[in-house]
Amino acid sequence: xxxxxxxxxxxxxxxxxxxxxxxxxxxxxxxxxxxxxxxxxxxxxxxxxxxxxxxxxxxxxxxxxxxxxxxxxxxxxxxxxxxxxxxxxxxxxxxxxxxxxxxxxxxxxxxxxxxxxxxxxxxxxxxxxxxxxxxxxxxxxxxxxxxxxxxxxxxxxxxxxxxxxxxxxxxxxxxxxxxxxxxxxxxxxxxxxxxxxxxxxxxxxxxxxxxxxxxxxxxxxxxxxxxxxxxxxxxxxxxxxxxxxxxxxxxxxxxxxxxxxxxxxxxxxxxxxxxxxxxxxxxxxxxxxxxxxxxxxxxxxxxxxxxxxxxxxxxxxxxxxxxxxxxxxxxxxxxxxxxxxxxxxxxxxxxxxxxxxxxxxxxxxxxxxxxxxxxxxxxxxxxxxxxxxxxxxx
Numbered sequence: 001x002x003x004x005x006x007x008x009x010x011x012x013x014x015x016x017x018x019x020x021x022x023x024x025x026x027x028x029x030x031x032x033x034x035x036x037x038x039x040x041x042x043x044x045x046x047x048x049x050x051x052x053x054x055x056x057x058x059x060x061x062x063x064x065x066x067x068x069x070x071x072x073x074x075x076x077x078x079x080x081x082x083x084x085x086x087x088x089x090x091x092x093x094x095x096x097x098x099x100x101x102x103x104x105x106x107x108x109x110x111x112x113x114x115x116x117x118x119x120x121x122x123x124x125x126x127x128x129x130x131x132x133x134x135x136x137x138x139x140x141x142x143x144x145x146x147x148x149x150x151x152x153x154x155x156x157x158x159x160x161x162x163x164x165x166x167x168x169x170x171x172x173x174x175x176x177x178x179x180x181x182x183x184x185x186x187x188x189x190x191x192x193x194x195x196x197x198x199x200x201x202x203x204x205x206x207x208x209x210x211x212x213x214x215x216x217x218x219x220x221x222x223x224x225x226x227x228x229x230x231x232x233x234x235x236x237x238x239x240x241x242x243x244x245x246x247x248x249x250x251x252x253x254x255x256x257x258x259x260x261x262x263x264x265x266x267x268x269x270x271x272x273x274x275x276x277x278x279x280x281x282x283x284x285x286x287x288x289x290x291x292x293x294x295x296x297x298x299x300x301x302x303x304x305x306x307x308x309x310x311x312x313x314x315x316x317x318x319x320x321x322x323x324x325x326x327x328x329x330x331x332x333x334x335x336x337x338x339x340x341x342x343x344x345x346x347x348x349x350x351x352x353x354x355x356x357x358x359x360x361x362x363x364x365x366x367x368x369x370x371x372x373x374x375x376x377x378x379x380x381x382x383x384x385x386x387x388x389x390x391x392x393x394x
Contacts, residue, residue, distance in 0.1 A: 006322075006323060006324050006325050006326050007324065007325050007326065007370045007373055007374050007377070008326045008363075008366075008370075009325060009326060009327050009360050009361055009362060009366065009370070009371075009374055010326045010327055010328050010359075010361050011303060011361035011362060011363030011364075011366070012158050012159075012161070012186060012209075012303070012304055012359065012361040013328055013361065014208045014209070014214065015208060015209060015210065015211045015212075015363055015364070016211065016363070016365060017211060017212070017213060017254075018211040018212070018257075018258060018261060018364070020257060020261060021211060021212055021213070021254045021257045021258050021261070022254070024253050024254060024256075024257040025213065025250045025251070025253050025254040025257075026250075028047065028050060028249045028250040028253050029250050032046055032047055032249075034046070034047045034249075035047065035246055036048040036050070036051045036246075036247050036249045036252075037236075037238065037246060037247070047249045050249055050252070050253050051071075051247055051249055051252050051253075052066070053253075053256060054252045054253050054255055054256025054257070054259075055069045055071070055252075055256070056256070057256035057257070057259045057260040057263075058205065058218055058255060058256055058259040059220075060259070060260075060263055061188060061189065061193070061205075061259040061260075061262060061263045062184075062188065062193045062194065062195055062203060062205075062220060063193070063194035063195050063196045063197075064195050064220050065223060067223060068195075068220050068221055068222060068223050069218050069219075069220060070218060070219045070220075070221055070239045070240065070242050070243050071216070071217075071218050071239055071243065071247060071252060071255075072216075072217045072218060072219055072243055073215055073216065073217060074206050074207065074208070074214070074215060074216065074217035075107075075109070075183060075185035075204045075205065075206035075209075075217050076109040077217065077232075077243075078183075078204035078205065078206075078217050078218065078219040079107070079109045079110050079113055079152075079181075079183050079204050080109065080113050080232060081219055081229060081231070081232055081242065081243065082152070082181045082202040082204060082219055082229070083100065083110065083113040083114060083117070083150065083152060083181065084113055084116070084117060084230075084232065085229030085230050085231065085232065085242070086149070086150050086179055086181070086201075086202065086227070086228075086229055087100060087117050087120070087122055087149060087150065088120070088230040089228045089229050089230040090149055091120070091121075091122075092230060093228075095149065096147075097147045097148060097149040097178075098121060098122045098123045098149065099122075099123045099125060099146055099147060099148040099149060100114050100117060100122050100123065100124055100125065100148070100149055100150045100151075100152070101125045101127060101140070101143050101144070101148055101150070101151045101152070101178075102114045102124070102125070102126055102127070102151070102152045102153070103126065103127050103129060103135050103152075103153055103154070104126050104127065104128055104129060104342075104346040105129050105133060105154075105157055105159075105160075105162075105342075105343045105346045105347070106152065106153075106154050106183065107154060107158055107183055107185070109183075110152055110154065110183055111126070114126070114152065122149075125143055125148075127139050127140065127143055128346065129346055129347060130296075130347070131295065131296045131347050131348050132162065132295060132296040132297065132298035132347070133157055133160050133162035133295050133296075133298055133343075133346075133347050134162060134164060134165065134298055135153060135164060135165075135169060137165070137168050137169060137172060140153075140169055140172050140173070141172055144172060144173065144175075144176035144178065147177075148173075148176055148177075148178040149178060149179065150178055150179045150180075150181060151169070151170075151172075151173040151178050151179070151180050151181070152180075152181040152182070152183070153166065153169050153180075153181075153182055154182060154183040154184075154185075154186070154187075155182050155183065155184040155186065155187030155188075155191065155193065156184070156186035156187040156190060156191060156301050156304075157186065157304075157343065158185070158186050158330075158343075159304075159306060159330040159341055159343040159344070159359055160294065160295055160300070160304065160306045160343060160344075160347070161186075161300040161301045161303070161304025161305070161306070162295070162298050162299065162300055163187070163191055163298075163299040163300060163301060164182075166182055166198055166200070167197070167198055167199075170182075170198055170199045170200050171199060173199075174199045179201045179202065179227065180199065180200050180201050180202070181200070181201065181202035181203070181204070182200050182202070182203050182204070183204045184203050184204060184205055185204060185205065185206040185209050185217075186209060186301070186304075187301075188203075188205045188206075188209070188210060188259075188262070189209070189210035189211075189258075189259070189262030189263075189266060189269075190266070190269075190270070190301045190303075191301065192266070195220065195222070200220070200222070201221075201222045201227045202219060202220060202221060202222070202227060203219070203220035204217065204218075204219055204220075205217050205218045205219070205220070207251070207254065207255040207258060210258045210259065210262050211258050211261070211262070211363075211364060212254050212255045212257070212258030212259070213250075213251045213254040213255065213258075215248070215251055216248065216251040216252060216254070216255045217255075218255070219242075219243075221240075221242070229242055231243065231244065269364050270301075270302050272364075273302045273303040273362050273363065273364070273366070274302035276303075276362050276366050276367075276368065276370075276371050277302055277303060277305060277362050277371075279368060279371050279372070280305075280360070280362065280371035280372075280374065280375055281305070283371065283372055283375035283376070284307075284375045284378060284379070286375075286379075287375050287376065287378065287379025287382070288309060288310075288378065288379055288382050289310075290310040290311075291307055291308070291309055291310065292307070292308050292310075293305065293306065293307060293308075294306040294307065294308055294344055294347070294349050294353070294354075294357055295347050295349070296347075302362075303361055303362040303363055303366075304359070304360075304361060304362075305359070305360040305361075305362070306330070306344070306357060306358075306359050306360075307357060307358055307359075307360060308349075308353045308354075308356050308357045309356050309357070309358065309378075309382055310356065311356075311385075311386050311389060312356055312382060312385035312386055312389055313355050313356055313385070314329045314355060314356055314357055314358050315329070315355075316381075316385040316388070316389070317356075317358065317378070317381050317382060317385050318358070318381075319381075319385075320380070320381030320382075320384045320385055321377040321378060321380065321381035324373070324374075324377040325374055325377050325378065327358050327359065327360055327361075328358070328359050328361075329341065329357065329358060329359065330343060330344070330357075330359045340354035340355050341354050341357070344357060358378075360374075
């Protein structure tokens with residue numbers, strides 16, 4: 001990274017575009033800009049073929065049939081389509097089940113989608129997690145004692161990096177006759193996902209979380225046994241009638257290339273990222289005595305670190321190193337105050353600790369020099385913020 005730019009350690013908010021992805025996309029902007037649905041001419045057919053190749057790459061990432069991949073604008077749309085689409089279709093067919101189960105630490109778009117369905121007569125059920133951030137199978141089993149239409153549990157938490165036990169949870173949902181959906185925006189390309197072994201019915205994927213472009217994503221919809229959804233909006237009937245609209249060929253080519261790279265390099269990425277994480281942590285504990293991870297030990301993706309800094313607020317810490325470092329808090333801002341992260345609250349982190357916490361996201365392109373400089377910058381910012389806090393208290 002250029003010396004005049006801050007070090008980027010927010011790879012769970014978004015990832016940089018892989019140069020190989022950009023190279024794959026450019027011809028579809030500069031040379032062939034045709035509509036991939038224009039099958040009457042050669043340029044349109046070529047664009048359509050490129051879209052189908054991208055679909056195949058994305059399907060291969062999760063072991064799916066390409067016909068099971070529906071392109072969307074991103075994971076938020078995919079989550080809405082999966083949850084609302086499944087609920088509305090079932091209701092239209094006379095299904096009397098109204099219970100939809102999810103988890104307190106889900107992304108807002110899942111929680112809001114489930115909550116929105118209450119106005120349509122469905123019963124949202126939000127389950128708690130343990131201090132490790134995991135949904136206990138027994139908790140889900142108890143919730144499934146009542147007839148349930150859909151269970152939605154994310155693969156990897158966006159704030160803590162915790163990996164849920166999807167095989168066990170999905171199996172419980174299927175035993176109870178419920179559909180199982182997972183938001184895999186943070187999981188695809190970071191952990192193995194194989195729908196030939198995982199009994200998930202619906203999986204949401206985001207392009208910009210796997211070093212692909214923003215504004216594109218996908219929803220896996222199982223064909224056998226067939227999962228049926230009601231579309232969110234009407235149009236020309238593209239994507240099996242589930243997601244109408246002209247497909248953006250350049251973005252889809254980028255998504256496909258990102259998926260191809262992720263499938264080929266997932267293990268390599270994980271090892272390299274884990275090495276940078278360990279190097280960063282070793283440097284940080286020397287700089288900031290008392291710094292601590294949030295949450296109990298649990299399976300996590302290697303690049304996600306949610307860390308509490310003693311004696312200071314995260315806002316003061318970020319202000320002190322804003323020119324040097326890009327990190328985030330995971331907090332939601334209101335007009336009056338910065339609220340502690342609802343995810344950290346859900347795992348039992350006290351508000352004062354949550355307000356002192358940063359999310360560090362190490363990625364594919366994070367270098368040893370990056371993590372060394374980042375630890376030093378955070379150390380300087382922490383000492384400055386701690387001094388200012390003490391001065392204000394005197």
